[in-house]
Amino acid sequence: MxxxxxxxxxxxxxxxxxxxxxxxxxxxxxxxxxxxxxxxxxxxxxxxxxxxxxxxxxxxxxxxxxxxxxxxxxxxxxxxxxxxxxxxxxxxxxxxxxxxxxxxxxxxxxxxxxxxxxxxxxxxxxxxxxxxxxxxxxxxxxxxxxxxxxxxxxxxxxxxxxxxxxxxxxARIESTYSYTTDTPDFWRREGMPYPEHGGRFTGEPAYFKHVTSAASTLMKKMGTKPSDYNYAIFHQPNGKFPTRVAKILGFSSEQIKPGLVVPRLGNTYSGSCMMGLAATLDIAKPGDRILMTAFGSGAGSDAFSISVTDRIEExxxxxxxxxxxxxxxxxxxxxxxxxxxxxxxx
Structure with a gap:
């Protein structure tokens, strides 16, 4: 692209x-x-x-x-x-x-x-x-x-x-891939003021299955591996889930640290993964590669492979x-x- x-x-x-x-x-x-x-x-x-x-x-x-x-x-x-x-x-x-x-x-x-x-x-x-x-x-x-x-x-x-x-x-978006199923781990019906969730069900088979499937398939599609990326960002409903999924996929704590903003911010939902990417772009250098994988309950994940250009410094x-x-x-x-x-x- x-x-x-x-x-x-x-x-x-x-x-x-x-x-x-x-x-x-x-x-x-x-x-x-x-x-x-x-x-x-x-x-x-x-x-x-x-x-x-x-x-x-x-x-x-x-x-x-x-x-x-x-x-x-x-x-x-x-x-x-x-x-x-x-x-x-x-x-x-x-x-x-x-x-x-x-x-x-x-x-x-x-x-x-x-x-x-x-x-x-x-x-x-x-x-x-x-x-x-x-x-x-x-x-x-x-x-x-x-x-x-x-x-x-x-x-x-x-x-x-x-x-x-x-x-x-x-930053050039090299490729994107999505993985989606009907997994009802979290919902809010019309007229209800607060959402409901399936407790631990939101981790497995929702978050971890979809994030790992989207990220691993994108890397397979591109012929890349975790070591090809300088940084990685995963959806941050809390700090525990992205830290664990990074290890499952083979990413280090150093790769996810710049984008892991949830400990001081909380979960901004639709802005969560995108906020992690923004924090990473704030410190990324030209030529750096970033893998970002979002997750949405219900459920699906969008994965992106991104390459930073020289213009970031400008x-x-x-x-x-x-x-x-x-x-x-x-x-x-x-x-x-x-x-x-x-x-x-x-």
Whole structure:
């Protein structure tokens, strides 16, 4: 494919809550939970933030990072589990906010935590075929977890945007491959405020089967092996799963370390894997190769082989890095967290 990433941008809310703050309310062992999940704090949206505002901020950072003319963007796809409207697209609001031309196609994607990478694949196909000049693919979530549920320790907020095209690439997408089955490990029915999950079933046969199948098949298809990559990113519902799947596939802890942001961020759902890629691009050098594999419950995985170009050095400092966005957090207690997340009903 003669297509790749033209620019990228991320956004993470400043508010955080520590795992021990949540555990105090529910009487759980904070150290046991934090060490078991490998998550120690998570981001929390401000009262006036949602998946749309987060998507807009990430998109603006992507546009500003490489000084992209927004009128060149001819497709916008936003993946999320928490679109604020059941019937009203997120992507049209993003288009208006960033100054894109109305001569574009837009749609919202939903496939649990891989809706963002599904949007990337759609933009890849359209840009590579010549249907569009540039495409904007976004993964954005203010993910939900019921009070007292295990998800409450990891469900976070954040978003990432990638501009996909054929010219002035900072990273070339060498190939992509998906593996998908009907595995109902996680779901939220219409009208229900919080998702439900199948407990340990979400690991096997959901996460590990799909991630290993997509990643190994892509490498087989390309004739590559783990040692051919400088970095690897796997979907991060917690710190434990990506660390384990990396070992299964033959990747080292050094290869996944730059992109493993979940311990300080939590699970940003549709933005999770894409946030790890953004953190890796923040420090990658020209010629580096990256393997990224997303996972979405329900279930499926999208794997990508990516090669970084010389242009990365030119645009890297044009927008905040993931590390900068994680810095200087504002910590809140459970009461403020519940208010910010709308868990208190009047």
């Amino acid at each position: 003669n297509v790749g990433i033209v620019s990228y941008g991320a956004y993470i809310p400043r508010f955080r809550i520590k795992i021990e703050e949540i555990s105090k309310v529910w009487g759980d062992n904070a150290n046991s939970i934090a060490e078991g999940l490998m998550v120690f704090e998570k981001s929390v949206p401000d009262i006036d933030e949602d998946a749309i505002t987060i998507a807009v901020e990430a998109a603006r950072h992507a546009i500003n990072r490489a000084d992209v003319d927004p009128e060149r963007i001819e497709a916008i796809f936003t993946g999320s589990e928490s679109h604020p409207y059941a019937v009203k697209p997120t992507s049209t609001v993003v288009a208006e906010a960033v100054g894109a031309t109305p001569n574009l196609t837009a749609a919202d994607f939903q496939f649990a935590c891989k809706a963002g990478t599904a949007a990337v694949q759609a933009c890849i196909g359209m840009a590579d075929s010549g249907m569009i000049d540039l495409g904007l693919a976004i993964g954005s979530d203010v993910s939900q977890g019921a009070p007292g549920d295990a998800l409450e320790y990891t469900a976070a907020a954040g978003g990432v945007a990638y501009i996909i095209g054929k010219d002035k690439l900072i 645009i890297r400092n044009g927008a905040p890095s993931v590390e900068q966005l994680l810095a200087n957090p504002i910590y809140i207690d459970y009461a403020k967290y519940a208010k910010h997340k709308g868990k208190i009903k009047l």
